[in-house]
Amino acid sequence: MKKVLNNTISVDCVIFGFDFEKLNVLLVDRVLVDEKTGKELFSDLTLTGNHIFEDESLEDAAARILFDLTGLENIYLKQFGAFGDTERLLKPNDQAWLRASGRDPHSRILSVGYYSLLATEKVTLKWKGRNVKWYPVAEVTDLAFDHYTILQSALQALRRELLYEPIGFELLPEKFTLSQLQKLYEVVLGVELDKRNFRKKIARMKYLIPLDEKQKGVAHKPARLYMFSREVYEKTRKEVFDFNI
Amino acid sequence: MKKVLNNTISVDCVIFGFDFEKLNVLLVDRVLVDEKTGKELFSDLTLTGNHIFEDESLEDAAARILFDLTGLENIYLKQFGAFGDTERLLKPNDQAWLRASGRDPHSRILSVGYYSLLATEKVTLKWKGRNVKWYPVAEVTDLAFDHYTILQSALQALRRELLYEPIGFELLPEKFTLSQLQKLYEVVLGVELDKRNFRKKIARMKYLIPLDEKQKGVAHKPARLYMFSREVYEKTRKEVFDFNI
DNA sequence: AAATCAAAGTGTTTTTTCAACACTAAACAG
């Protein structure tokens, strides 16, 4: 049996999934049932998180959480923050939950947040008893603990990263159309983009490889498929900063 | 006496200071002396760090560390990462140090990193027995623990932040010249900038306020002084992302 | 008092990027 490193450190994963229409996030339905009456006391949503084992780095723990939920490995994972406010576990539901699960409700837990990016179609969720589902990020209003704050922080980090690094591809299947890529930028950044200008811009990215292959089974002109080349990206990425205050 | 939250969580501060010439960082000279012979076994450098108290948020702890060293409050502080690799304390010197200071050398410590920005001239270091000094960032080659990695990570975060947010002013005294500001960008980003183009660019920043005041005591044409206006910045900052892949 | 030194300050031109905008082409559905 693996030993837990320390009951005051946990890793929370904000697992984003894109389905060509909207950005989703994996959330766990946390139901607290009264032990005596068997009645449901409340139900709310949390991010997917877990403690960290003794022989595990933070990133290993994040990867493990992701693997346990999705069965996927080698998924893009990025640390975006550590959350340690003194009041982060003090909401009434959270206190009840901590007591019910046998933990000290006055304990502090430090959470290190990682976000990861998936094409929802790649995933068949492994529920493992827990009620884990995709929820549209735009519709999430509040979460247990300080998880809403953590989610917003992840979203902000994702947006910023998306603007400067080619990570959008992580949210798409291997082969994708330019319209899908554009939609992704629009959804994540919350903007509308001009189709022609968008295509001009990405035409400059050498690591976006056009394939001799087209969409199939669509009731309109089928789009050309593209894929991302990590090799080309790593060869051509510029190390230097643009000076662009 | 305050209780330490948990001996496996610490906060490390990367305190950057700018002196109009180069970027510096505050480091602690860690000297290990043999208890029996009194001989110095080794001496190396660490970042300034500390554990976190029970009633303290991460940011409070970072602010406290900074205050203890410099006596300054309300200093810009930014979290840039959490470091929890399994091997981060395993170098021989680090092991010896941990043993000598009565700690379990096999313990894992999670460090949350904050960087902060100062004009070196604002600071009179409060040594408090420890040997704390400014070192030019460019000349730091290795540090104890994984602190070199942490420093590089802080530097990267600072550079990125500097490109998109007006945080350069935090590294300068209240009143400064445009040449000093330019030098700051050059030093932090490691680039050379054209004076005229630089001035054209910053002329667009409304929050950079020209004063009716000039440099004194310089053996050349004295430069006009400027200051940063947080108010103007907060009024005019744009919430929207530029789409700039 | 004049000459020298050192950094301040200032414009123009060319190139590149950004933003706005509308029609034709291809596949499937009916």
Place this chain on the structure above:
DNA sequence: CTGTTTAGTGTTGAAAAAACACTTTGATTT
């Protein structure tokens, strides 16, 4: 064969970026 739907494609004017050199001002030196 017609309609529907999305793919795909260029031009122009405006703004920003990049390249580039001389004059001004105050303090210091002679």
